[in-house]
Amino acid sequence: MPVSPRRGRPGYDREEVLEIAVRAFNEFGYDATSMGTLAERLGLSKSAVYHHFASKEQLLDAALDQGLGALEGVLTEAGAREGTPAARLRFVLDRAVHVLVERLPYVTLLLRLRGNTPVERAALERRREFDRAVTALVREAQDAGELRSDIDARVAERLLFGMINSIVEWYRPEGPEDAGALARDVLAVAADGLSL
Secondary structure (H helix, E strand, C coil), X not given: CCCCCECCCCCCCHHHHHHHHHHHHHHHCCCCCCHHHHHXXXXXXXXXXXXXXXXXXXXXXXXXXXXXXXXXXXXXXXXXXXXXXXXXXXXXXXXXXXXXXXXXXXXXXXXXXXXXXXXXXXXXXXXXXXXXXXXXXXXXXXXXXXXXXXXXXXXXXXXXXXXXHCHHHHCCCCCCCCHHHHHHHHHHHHHHHHCC
16 A cells, blocks of 8 residues: 655655665666656655655666675775785675675666666666776786686676676575675685686
């Protein structure tokens, strides 16, 4: 049963509106989610939603920045910049799993993008930049003799992140696996396949 729209000053802060919007985008798809749907979910009038975000595109941009910003931030952490190339790669993979688990709805939304809007295309380009940085790290580890060199670096990066990204399809926060255990399992599979 829909909640009656609230009158007066909105009862949610910007982050709460964003969280509910991301859940709706993931449930219905971004294109199929209207501002009316979001207002109904929030129990607010549409104008109250616009109090927080000027448009659905602005909501999407803010949501995608949550997931992308966290992933991009991994590359600036000390563990991604110091040590051997293989150690740095292990760090990036570990942290990427943690980001995925900690920001699951946001990363899920990111991974389901189709590139239909300028906001989506900009986010996909940011993601490709992240992928290129990780590919360069794989190549560096291969050149240092720390990884198998018979697998193309770009293919290795895609396979590694294919494994990590698949977590959004089956991981449940209420389940028995935590981010640390998942990261250890990903690294174990990667180590056996790439001789990390």
